[in-house]
Amino acid sequence: MIETMDQSFVLLQHWVVGFLPLALRPFAVVVLGVVGIVAVFPGLFALSVLLERKGLGRMQNRLGPNRVGPYGILQPIADGIKSLTKEDIVPLSADAAVHFLAPLVLVVAAFLGFAVLPMGRNMVLVDMDASLLFYFAIGASTELSIFMAGWSSRNKYSLLGAMRGVAQMISYEVPLLMSSVAVVMISGSLSLVKIVEAQNHYTWGLPHWYIFTPWGFAGFLLYAIASTAETNRCPFDLPEGESELVAGYFTEYSGFKFALFFLGEYLAMFSISGIGATLFLGGWSAPFEFLTWVPSWIWFFSKLMLSIVVFIWVRGTLPRLRQDQLMNFAWKFVLPLTMLNLFVAGLWRFLGEGWMRWVVCSAILMVAYVAMGRIGMRREHFGPRRYRYAE
Amino acid sequence: MLGEGILKGMAETAKNFFGSYVSAERLTTVEYPEQRIPTAENARVFPFLVYDAENRDGGGPEWEAGLRCVSCQICEKECPPKCIYIEKSKDKKLDYLGKGQFYPTRFEIDISVCMSCQICVEVCPFDAIKMNNEFELSTTDRFGGLLLDREQLAKPNEYYHKIHPTEAAEVDARLAEEKAKFDAKAKAASAAKAAADEAAAKAAAAIKSAEGGS
Numbered sequence: 191m192i193e194t195m196d197q198s199f200v201l202l203q204h205w206v207v208g209f210l211p212l213a214l215r216p217f218a219v220v221v222l223g224v225v226g227i228v229a230v231f232p233g234l235f236a237l238s239v240l241l242e243r244k245g246l247g248r249m250q251n252r253l254g255p256n257r258v259g260p261y262g263i264l265q266p267i268a269d270g271i272k273s274l275t276k277e278d279i280v281p282l283s284a285d286a287a288v289h290f291l292a293p294l295v296l297v298v299a300a301f302l303g304f305a306v307l308p309m310g311r312n313m314v315l316v317d318m319d320a321s322l323l324f325y326f327a328i329g330a331s332t333e334l335s336i337f338m339a340g341w342s343s344r345n346k347y348s349l350l351g352a353m354r355g356v357a358q359m360i361s362y363e364v365p366l367l368m369s370s371v372a373v374v375m376i377s378g379s380l381s382l383v384k385i386v387e388a389q390n391h392y393t394w395g396l397p398h399w400y401i402f403t404p405w406g407f408a409g410f411l412l413y414a415i416a417s418t419a420e421t422n423r424c425p426f427d428l429p430e431g432e433s434e435l436v437a438g439y440f441t442e443y444s445g446f447k448f449a450l451f452f453l454g455e456y457l458a459m460f461s462i463s464g465i466g467a468t469l470f471l472g473g474w475s476a477p478f479e480f481l482t483w484v485p486s487w488i489w490f491f492s493k494l495m496l497s498i499v500v501f502i503w504v505r506g507t508l509p510r511l512r513q514d515q516l517m518n519f520a521w522k523f524v525l526p527l528t529m530l531n532l533f534v535a536g537l538w539r540f541l542g543e544g545w546m547r548w549v550v551c552s553a554i555l556m557v558a559y560v561a562m563g564r565i566g567m568r569r570e571h572f573g574p575r576r577y578r579y580a581e
Numbered sequence: 582m583l584g585e586g587i588l589k590g591m592a593e594t595a596k597n598f599f600g601s602y603v604s605a606e607r608l609t610t611v612e613y614p615e616q617r618i619p620t621a622e623n624a625r626v627f628p629f630l631v632y633d634a635e636n637r638d639g640g641g642p643e644w645e646a647g648l649r650c651v652s653c654q655i656c657e658k659e660c661p662p663k664c665i666y667i668e669k670s671k672d673k674k675l676d677y678l679g680k681g682q683f684y685p686t687r688f689e690i691d692i693s694v695c696m697s698c699q700i701c702v703e704v705c706p707f708d709a710i711k712m713n714n715e716f717e718l719s720t721t722d723r724f725g726g727l728l729l730d731r732e733q734l735a736k737p738n739e740y741y742h743k744i745h746p747t748e749a750a751e752v753d754a755r756l757a758e759e760k761a762k763f764d765a766k767a768k769a770a771s772a773a774k775a776a777a778d779e780a781a782a783k784a785a786a787a788i789k790s791a792e793g794g795s
Binding site: 245248249250251252253256503504506507508523559560562563564 | 591
């Protein structure tokens, strides 16, 4: 029974595929998986938009949406209908083809990332050997769509937003990759399925998730920071800073294309949180041994939604950074720490079992964190500007 | 240490989040169509025309007969966005003082143009135009629906008392004083006239008697 619950989606897929002729089956398996992903994640998108609007409202002592349906739960549907019925405006001087393609590229790239994500035991669309690599390669192509949107709109705000976005995403992609390389070093595999399996065992009822190691904890924090910047979320939402750039690279989008950008952004958030959960939080494995009877996909999606809640919480708390602060933070703080974390992960591997490695690794990371915070993030005081004139 | 402030801030927002479910005074939102807060006494939106309820002169409906406006057209000239349109009457009607005055045959305000500056109210020598505080004026007809004519603009003095009690009391006192002054003057004038008439009559009689005597 427990097994059936856990594998219910897999069994459903097999059952449906069983009706088809043998030649069509491999194709049908993939199509069914894609249909599942395309159905589930936009649903989660609607849910998290509602959560975000309600949650942010409550954090600011407001009520949030409460008009459509009981407690406003039908608000996403109303938003969807609104964006579908709105006029789709394309600027006269825009590059129409690229302008049209940009949101599509974003959404397609965001969906492709889910292909390699293990969402439960045996629930992965494509089990690649190098799925982590595939994910980051696909994730990098969202930059392309952002620049396509900014460039083709022929609007200074769009272009500025896109330039900021690309600069930020390339800067933070480095620490994002570096922090996950530590996991690859320890687990010895680029396959996300194998990484989850490496974390899915227990001592004294507690799991061996990588977040419960010094390098894993540091790596998770760095990954969280980099992924916030990578998905252009607050406090790193400079590319779409509404107080300066109208809406950034999607200023010139309206109606359904705007909704697609919105969807793409949330899908990127889901997939990056899913990868984060897989790398550091044990993917679909249960947090305690006595809870292993709960279906694995429930654990995966609750970890996913938990990280979305943290994203919302951070958005409700932190103000937007300035461009130079953003870049300083990436290159002077996050990147050196991720590199040190790689070293610490190696140390962890070669110090062997025992309490020694806990003390050494934690000490190195703590000292580095405090020192980097003091030195690297020292506030620079700009005095009054002195002008020099030609003599 | 780096990140302390962030944690403090996160704690604060979490406190807000849970607190807003527990204590109602955290939520300052007034849910407008169901809940309303009374507008401030001096709130102003668009002008309206005051009429006095007692029918003074002429026929027609009460609002038309009692309009204080004498169509001097000062407001029309002063209006910065030129949203007032007035047509002056050919004949005259008696006003509250009993003097003959013109009246507007058309008085229209385009509230889509009006900027609520209150200049028309300040320049009106007759206290005929005042600011309304009604703000729920949305309409599906953006041309005709937002062009208010005389009948829509006319509101009784009682309404004025209701929305701006202090100001309306002042205006009423001033008008009453003016009327008293005018009446006193008229009385004095009539007394003087009577005296003059009497004197004239006396003089005439004296002349007559003198003529008769000769």
